[in-house]
Amino acid sequence: MTEFKKAYDAHLEEFQKNAHIKGMEAYQRLYRESLESPDTFWARQADHYLTWYKKWDTVLDYDFSEARIQWFGGGRLNASFNCLDRHLETREEAVAYYWEGDDTARAQAYTYGELYRRVNRFAAALRHKGVKKGDRVIIYLPMIIELPVAMLACARIGAVHSVVFGGFSAEAIANRINDCGAKVVITADGGFRSGKPVALKKNVDEALKKCPAVKTVIVVNHVDSGIFLTPGLEHWWHELIALPGLADEVEPEPMDAEDPLFILYTSGSTGKPKGVVHTHGGYLLYAAMTMEYVFDLHPGDIFWCTADIGWITGHSYILYGALVNGATSVMFEGVPSYPDFDRFWAIVEKYRVNKFYTAPTAIRSLAREGEAHVKKHDLSSLMLLGTVGEPINPEAWRWYHHHIGRDWCPVIDTWWQTETGGHMLTPLPGVAPVKPGSCAFPFFGIDPVIIDDAGEPVKHPDEEGLLCIRKPWPGMARTVFGDHERFISTYFSQAPGMYFTGDAARKDEDGYFWIIGRIDDVINVSGHRLGTAELESALVLHPHVAEAAVVGFPHAIKGQGIYAFVILKTGREPSDALKKELVAQVRREIGPIATIDVVQWAEGLPKTRSGKIMRRILKKIAANKLDELGDTSTIADESVIEKLIKDKVDVSK
């Protein structure tokens, strides 16, 4: 500890003057209370953070064996009211979002009052189109103000939004529309990326060929592409909200605390993405509370989370957590490299951002471009740096801390998941020194345990095992939409009586947690989760492919890259052209985030005698760890391995 203490606690004294949690003892006292008296603890938080139409009858009721979890049962509230209406009295003129376009000349500030008016108007438009409480609405938009407006308008009338990240394909949109039974889709003609328009509506058109139930498409005119809409089915956003007779204000629908607020799809180890369901009550509370404590939010802060709202990080910390707290955030449409690699730092300087939250992959890609880009800007406003999405390697951590954080800002490495709703393991800036690469301690109410293969808690510091959570917390997912059995089998079966995270971890002798990574067949590419089964299904759709196996391998920028072993059908010849076709095929099926880095042609795959592919071995081959192949005695035909090693693609090039 002493070594870290010296190097990385420069910020501590200063944070402790003003932080919400001052020092280890204060943290431990509150943490203990959160586990020993969860009802009192969480009732106090729910009272403090949220405005309720009706208070709850019971704080918590749960049974992990059936994955039945209920927080604030009988309570009634509305997420949109909590994000907007209750700030009007004191913060109507306060800025909710400083929106910054991809084009440096486009920027706009939106106050809480302005957001309130836009959300109400659009909620009225949705009602007019027949959207009712409980209906699902798919939102496929770029990072423009209509995205939070659409989400909050859904929440206001009790509809359940499901945002699909703009980088997903037509196929992915269609699957999500059909899985959740949405009849309404909200999109834009396009978005801007690196100065160029990117078409979005045409992906929706393509998707809708497979979605006969969709009755309404609402389109934002963002890039002025001059597209034509199908009368009756499709409507321009700006025309819809201008309809005469539409109400200016819509009463928020009083929702049960356990009513779904949104569905967000995420990859798992089987082929089909899961629709993770979050609630109006527990989720909202947990997003708000983690936002305030983890980023040590104070009035006057300018917060910037660089995630896309299409991911859980954006849902929780650009939208819900930020707005419940009445915070001021930056919302950015573009990419870190346009017009140049200093764009992030130019924005930090422009808005005097003091709390900045990004992903390790962004840090690595910017570090590669050198410090000159950083030095062009005054970053002295920065007080706190956060990261999320994947383990951060020590070099990237140090670059971030040194060049961006002046060797002073704490780096808050937050570990959490789509399913957890908010931060789970994370340093708090005023509590203790940070350690590069460690996500430090559990947040209040979180009871983590690392278990061994027998399901027993590990006995020694630094012993690796599976990370599980022993007790429910308000922000946890409640089900997989339409498939509760899958929710039970994915999260509550590996370690009965606990929530199973899918990550391996260890805890050191100072009590700091270190995440090792996924133990299931999920690859984390630039902080985005991709299931190997999804990738393999996309590959075998190609008429020349007989079989495919996909694994992750260490990648300098993306964290993990995608390595595909492909067996062609008899009579088909490998070629570079075919390789390109396969890469394009997977991008088309899933989206550009699923870009295969390496294709290795194979004649056979290592399989057990019962026919199961031995991924453990493929992973070692892809990572070039040939001396770590381990026990290969259960393999049906060992010569397959020699052949794969001989033909292996050198990923270091």
Ligand code: WTA
């Ligand atoms: C990984 C993103 C190490 C982890 C909020 C988890 C991390 C998965 C970290 C969830 C971190 C996320 N350190 N690994 N700080 N944060 N992960 O659902 O494997 O997109 O299970 O949620 O990302 O990814 P998801």
